[in-house]
Amino acid sequence: MKTTLRLALLSALFTAPLIQAADLIPIDVHRDANCGCCKHWISHLESNGFKVNDHVEANMSEVKQRLGVAPRLGSCHTAVIDGKFVEGHVPAEQVLALRKRDDLLGIAAPGMPLGSPGMEVNGRSEAYQVIGLTRDGNDVVVAEYPAH
Numbered sequence: 001m002k003t004t005l006r007l008a009l010l011s012a013l014f015t016a017p018l019i020q021a022a023d024l025i026p027i028d029v030h031r032d033a034n035c036g037c038c039k040h041w042i043s044h045l046e047s048n049g050f051k052v053n054d055h056v057e058a059n060m061s062e063v064k065q066r067l068g069v070a071p072r073l074g075s076c077h078t079a080v081i082d083g084k085f086v087e088g089h090v091p092a093e094q095v096l097a098l099r100k101r102d103d104l105l106g107i108a109a110p111g112m113p114l115g116s117p118g119m120e121v122n123g124r125s126e127a128y129q130v131i132g133l134t135r136d137g138n139d140v141v142v143a144e145y146p147a148h
């Protein structure tokens, strides 16, 4: 057997366990059927270790109200992980960080910030914040992303 082939087989053996389904983090995403950027955000999650349960909804404002998303934090899709909401185009790293924040009801990237995950449009970007909603109803900045 050629060395290069043997190396390729070895590396396949070592990387295989990393992509086992059991390691993926489940998350529910609620979205409107016609939302294109929502699907782009789902792809962003899937390429960062999440297993997305995709829910197509007829009435997103009813869903947001039910999940406790304050209207001022609103965006397009609404995800749920560990009982907490993730509103809009929040980067996957912030979704992971949210899992360790028991003081928060959820996090949001309000609006549709250009350049956020799933909102890549012609390389344009704007600065945006990820806002956390605390259990006592206050907004806190959990992350800031500059225009790039």
Ligand SMILES: [Cu+2]
Pocket: 037, 038, 076, 077, 089, 112
């Ligand atoms: Cu969107």
